[in-house]
Amino acid sequence: MAVSIPELLQDLRAETLPCTENEPLARHTTFRIGGPAAVFCQPRTAAELMRTLELCRAHHVRTYLLGNGSNVLFADAGFPGAVVCLTALASQPTLERQPDGRVALKAGAGVTLAAVCRAACAAGLTGLEFAYGIPGTLGGAVYMNAGAYGGEIKDALASAAFLDERLRLQTLPTPALALGYRTSVFETKNWCILEATFLLKPDPQGPAAVQARMEDFMARRRDKQPLDLPSAGSTFKRPQGAFAGRLIDQCGLRGFAVGGAAVSEKHCGFVVNKGGATCADVLALTEEVCRIVKEKTGYTLEREIRVVG
Numbered sequence: 001m002a003v004s005i006p007e008l009l010q011d012l013r014a015e016t017l018p019c020t021e022n023e024p025l026a027r028h029t030t031f032r033i034g035g036p037a038a039v040f041c042q043p044r045t046a047a048e049l050m051r052t053l054e055l056c057r058a059h060h061v062r063t064y065l066l067g068n069g070s071n072v073l074f075a076d077a078g079f080p081g082a083v084v085c086l087t088a089l090a091s092q093p094t095l096e097r098q099p100d101g102r103v104a105l106k107a108g109a110g111v112t113l114a115a116v117c118r119a120a121c122a123a124g125l126t127g128l129e130f131a132y133g134i135p136g137t138l139g140g141a142v143y144m145n146a147g148a149y150g151g152e153i154k155d156a157l158a159s160a161a162f163l164d165e166r167l168r169l170q171t172l173p174t175p176a177l178a179l180g181y182r183t184s185v186f187e188t189k190n191w192c193i194l195e196a197t198f199l200l201k202p203d204p205q206g207p208a209a210v211q212a213r214m215e216d217f218m219a220r221r222r223d224k225q226p227l228d229l230p231s232a233g234s235t236f237k238r239p240q241g242a243f244a245g246r247l248i249d250q251c252g253l254r255g256f257a258v259g260g261a262a263v264s265e266k267h268c269g270f271v272v273n274k275g276g277a278t279c280a281d282v283l284a285l286t287e288e289v290c291r292i293v294k295e296k297t298g299y300t301l302e303r304e305i306r307v308v309g
Contacts, residue, residue, distance in 0.1 A: 005038050008059040008082065017052050018042045018088070025074040028066060028085060030135055031305075032230040033279055034074025039082040046194055049089065050167050053192070056082050064308055065192055067140035068112065071232050075309025076279045084192075086110045086139055091195065093119035098199070104158065106197040109139030113146070116198075121214060124207040125200035127156040132214040133221045135233065139193040143186045145179040149217055154179035158199040165190040182237060182304055226264040230273040232305040235286060239299045245269030248289060251296045258285040283307065 012019040019041045025034030039061065043049040056063045062081030066072065091108035093116055098104055103125055107116050117132040130151030134141065142160050145153050154174055161171045170191075178185040186193060203209050221227065236244035248254070248268040256263045260277030263285070264270040271282055290301045 003061055003081075004059045005061065005081075008055060008061050009039060011055050011059070012039070012041065012052065015051065015055075017048055017055075018044065019052075022078075023083070025069075025078060025083065028083075029069030029072050029074060029232070030230060031069075031073055031232045031277075031282070032273055033076075033277055033282065034072075035076050035078030037079045037081075037083040040085065041082055042085045042088050044088045046089070046163075046169075049084070049086070049192065049194075050163060052082075052084060053163070053167060056084075065139075067110070067137035067143075068135060070135040071140065071144060071305055073232060073279055073282055073305050073307045075307075077309060079308060086192075087137060089139075089194065095119075095123055095125075102199045102201055104197050105200055106195060107138050108195045109137060109142075109193045111138050112136070113138055113141045117214060120198075120200055121207055121210045124203050124210060126203040126210055126213075127200040128198065129210060129213040129217060133218045138196055142177075142179075142193055142196050143184055144182050145184050147182075149220070152179070156198045156200060158197045160196045161194045162186070163192040163194065169194070224267055226266040226270050226272050229264070230277075231264070231270050234269050234304055235271040236269060236289075236301045237304045239301060242297075242299055243269070244301055247293050247297050247299055247301070251289075251292050253289055253292060256285070256289070258282075258288070261285045263289065279307070279309070 022036040023040030024036050026032050041052045043052050064083050066083050066085045087110040089108045089110035093105055093107040096104045113131050113134050113136055116138055117128050120128045130149045134146050141153050157174045159171055159173045164170045245268040253263050254268050255265050259281030260275050261281035262274050264272045293301050
């Protein structure tokens with residue numbers, strides 16, 4: 001099957017579907033690392049998304065679905081196909097009261113998780129405070145079952161709507177989405193998340209109480225995490241029975257660097273871009289960290305960030 005990037009671009013432009021050529025992916029990730037995407041698409045509606053994916057398939061062009069890029073490390077050579085960015089699919093949160101007193105909060109996949117949390121707070125709804133400050137989109141948060149401070153997306157999620165492998169609109173309830181520790185059914189299926197619905201409870205003390213908890217979680221983040229440097233958040237998954245950052249620190253790797261990539265001085269569970277870091281730097285650093293931690297502690301670390309090339 002012949003792959004045709006020029007013809008794909010021609011067809012996308014003929015239908016005025018938003019796209020650019022050789023777009024630097026470093027601009028679209030929180031790591032600020034990555035070479036160019038051969039094609040970069042940013043559909044604004046579900047219909048545009050569906051048509052974009054149809055054209056990519058017709059031209060046999062590989063696709064990668066991107067949110068806020070907060071958990072992605074793109075290769076230095078870039079991505080040879082089409083990166084389809086979903087941040088423009090940002091239908092704002094809507095609220096619908098349920099018969100049992102809970103409230104359904106629905107939002108598009110491209111809305112930031114912070115915006116979803118703020119909407120819940122403004123309505124005095126509790127259940128998503130833990131997610132405030134997680135630097136991703138709603139779609140990305142569902143895709144990886146994002147979590148922090150003892151909470152996970154699956155705890156409040158009711159359902160997700162998506163395009164399936166045949167680009168048909170489907171909706172499934174949370175139990176059918178196989179949400180586990182930083183994983184979901186979307187990792188193994190060729191499905192594209194469009195929106196998600198949460199079921200939240202009104203806080204008896206109102207928005208002020210919700211806001212106070214959100215601010216507390218954010219203060220903890222600022223205090224303990226290297227938010228002043230580009231990173232992809234927690235770099236390693238939590239090994240059973242231990243904490244990655246603590247193991248790395250115990251091995252004397254605080255500040256350990258390869259090129260422009262370094263283990264954060266502030267939180268050893270983060271690898272940061274201190275300036276000019278490449279994908280190769282990050283991969284070499286994380287592989288060495290994993291090797292040393294295994295050698296000295298017996299624990300096997302696994303990268304949480306997605307490496308794409």
